[in-house]
Amino acid sequence: MYEPSPANKFTFGLWTVGNIGRDPFGEPVRSALSPVEIVHLLAEVGAWGVNFHDNDLVPIDATPAERERIVRDFRAALDATGLVVPMATTNLFTDPAFKDGAFTSNDARVRAYALQKTMRAIDLGVELGAQTYVFWGGREGVETDAAKSPSDSIKRFRDALNFLADYVRAQGYALRFALEPKPNEPRGDLYFATVGAMLGFIETLAYPEMVGVNPEMAHEQMAGLNFLHAVAQAWEAGKLFHIDLNDQVIGRFDQDLRFGSHNIKSAFFLVKYLEDVGYDGSRHFDAHAYRTEDAEGVKDFARGCMRNYLILKEKAARFNADAEIQALLADLNLTDSSVAAYLGPYTAERAAALQAATFDRKALGARGYGYERLDQLTIELLLGVR
Ligand code: GCO
Ligand code: MN
Ligand code: MN
Numbered sequence: 001m002y003e004p005s006p007a008n009k010f011t012f013g014l015w016t017v018g019n020i021g022r023d024p025f026g027e028p029v030r031s032a033l034s035p036v037e038i039v040h041l042l043a044e045v046g047a048w049g050v051n052f053h054d055n056d057l058v059p060i061d062a063t064p065a066e067r068e069r070i071v072r073d074f075r076a077a078l079d080a081t082g083l084v085v086p087m088a089t090t091n092l093f094t095d096p097a098f099k100d101g102a103f104t105s106n107d108a109r110v111r112a113y114a115l116q117k118t119m120r121a122i123d124l125g126v127e128l129g130a131q132t133y134v135f136w137g138g139r140e141g142v143e144t145d146a147a148k149s150p151s152d153s154i155k156r157f158r159d160a161l162n163f164l165a166d167y168v169r170a171q172g173y174a175l176r177f178a179l180e181p182k183p184n185e186p187r188g189d190l191y192f193a194t195v196g197a198m199l200g201f202i203e204t205l206a207y208p209e210m211v212g213v214n215p216e217m218a219h220e221q222m223a224g225l226n227f228l229h230a231v232a233q234a235w236e237a238g239k240l241f242h243i244d245l246n247d248q249v250i251g252r253f254d255q256d257l258r259f260g261s262h263n264i265k266s267a268f269f270l271v272k273y274l275e276d277v278g279y280d281g282s283r284h285f286d287a288h289a290y291r292t293e294d295a296e297g298v299k300d301f302a303r304g305c306m307r308n309y310l311i312l313k314e315k316a317a318r319f320n321a322d323a324e325i326q327a328l329l330a331d332l333n334l335t336d337s338s339v340a341a342y343l344g345p346y347t348a349e350r351a352a353a354l355q356a357a358t359f360d361r362k363a364l365g366a367r368g369y370g371y372e373r374l375d376q377l378t379i380e381l382l383l384g385v386r
Contacts, residue, residue: 001312002074004046010306011049011284014038014056016256019288029291030298033072037078045080045302049282050083050349051130053091055122060095076127078270086282087178087242088125090118093138093186103160104140104153104191115160119167126173132282133168133244134214135161136180141187146257153191154201162206169207178214178241183223194223195230199237212241216286217270218248218256221263228269235277243274245305248289258288258301260308268382271309272316283309292316324382328374334367 004010018038020146023031033041035057043051054060057074058067078085092114093100100106102114122133140157142148179202183193192198195215204213210381213234220227234240247257247267260267275282289301319325342354380386 002307002314004048004306004310005046006082007047008306009086009280010047010309011051011254011282012042012047012302012305013284013286014050014052016285017302018042019058019295019298021289021291023291026291031303035074037116039074039083040076040079041299042302043083043352045299046306047302048084049086050078051085051087051089051134051282052125053089054093054117054124055094055120062255065138068202073128073232078128085128087128087134088121088128088132089134089136089285090139092117092193098139099280100147101137101153101232102135103189104148104156104375106148107215108163111156111160114327115163118160122164122168122175126171126175131174131176131380132178132214133175134178134180136182136214136240137190137192139187141184141190143188148190157191158201158204161211165205165207167211168210177211179211180214180216180219180244182216182219182254185222186295194225195220195234197249199234201240202239212239214242214244215217215240215266216244216246217259218246218254218286219244221248221250221266221335222252222254224250227266228273231270232273233277235273240279240281243279244284244286244307246285252283254382258287258289258308259285259305260312261304264382265379267308268312268315268378271312272319275313275316276320315381319378322381322386325374325377328370328377332369 014035018033019030019036020032035052038056039050051068058070060155077083092098096106097110097113100110102112103107103116105111105114137157140153161179164176179192179198181192181194181198182190194203196212197214202208205211215227215230215234217227221229226269226316231243246255247259247262248255249257249262285302285305287301287305289298293301342350342357344350379384
């Protein structure tokens with residue numbers, strides 16, 4: 001019943017199930033899997049697609065001949081398993097060259113190198129079928145604002161995205177950009193900290209229609225924000241090009257927990273929203289297994305992400321079919337014939353009618369909304385007693 005199928009569009013990055021468990025305090029605990037091995041692992045657990053940073057697939061110092069061999073082997077694994085590559089991205093954060101950022105580095109040579117690296121990574125992604133290109137500004141930020149003006153950084157980031165959008169157009173690629181915000185980590189503060197900040201920025205670009213967002217659950221939660229509200233704003237603006245699903249305890253380090261493992265209620269309302277509005281893009285799990293896990297534990301992690309999504313999807317269908325819940329919802333939107341004269345687009349008549357109206361403010365304030373009951377029914381549904 002909770003078995004993943006290609007129609008669910010579940011994807012993982014090479015870097016997620018390939019995570020070797022290194023952290024700032026400890027060495028790797030799992031041996032590295034090759035990209036081909038990861039493709040087979042993902043096929044075994046039932047994923048639909050695999051995404052990658054350029055250097056997850058092709059090492060940063062690979063020769064052109066090595067690149068060709070790696071791409072050939074990877075493509076053969078995709079063909080053998082039926083997995084697709086919906087999204088690709090650039091690693092602009094691991095190499096020491098990027099320690100002061102990539103597109104926003106104070107060193108113009110680094111900014112130029114970052115553009116070159118991204119053009120090559122775009123070529124690689126498109127070659128393997130990617131239609132969405134993610135920009136996560138891993139090191140686009142500062143530890144100290146003495147270093148640079150934030151508005152200069154915004155301009156530099158804009159210049160880079162405009163250059164790369166023109167590159168994509170010049171190549172005739174059918175590729176859309178998805179910008180992924182994060183408030184901090186690995187830098188002390190990252191620019192464009194939230195989905196809302198990215199949505200505002202996109203409208204200042206040369207080709208805003210080519211650019212949307214890739215909201216990540218953990219990133220908004222790190223900032224203490226409501227992820228569903230961020231996703232809804234992106235969706236409503238036609239900008240939900242991709243989504244990174246995982247979990248996170250507010251106020252902690254960047255945990256990248258298995259989807260649905262911590263904030264179950266938030267995950268439920270998110271899944272319900274994506275399913276209700278008919279989001280049809282990838283459900284990408286940007287998370288990794290606990291550092292305690294071995295190779296089997298990594299599969300448990302990956303299966304758990306997908307299974308939790310499908311369980312919550314089924315709970316959402318129950319919520320929508322629950323007569324008592326639906327009756328409560330139907331009662332919520334109170335109206336009466338008198339307000340029809342007041343609500344609607346502005347007209348001089350409406351404004352005049354509203355100015356003249358009398359409202360029973362005390363009666364309005366005395367109403368109970370029944371949200372305790374509604375929320376309790378939701379919780380009982382999630383806890384499996386309903
Ligand atoms: C993080 C980010 C990354 C990006 C990835 C693709 O917090 O490390 O979420 O995992 O999603 O680099 O852009
Ligand atoms: Mn993240
Ligand atoms: Mn992410």
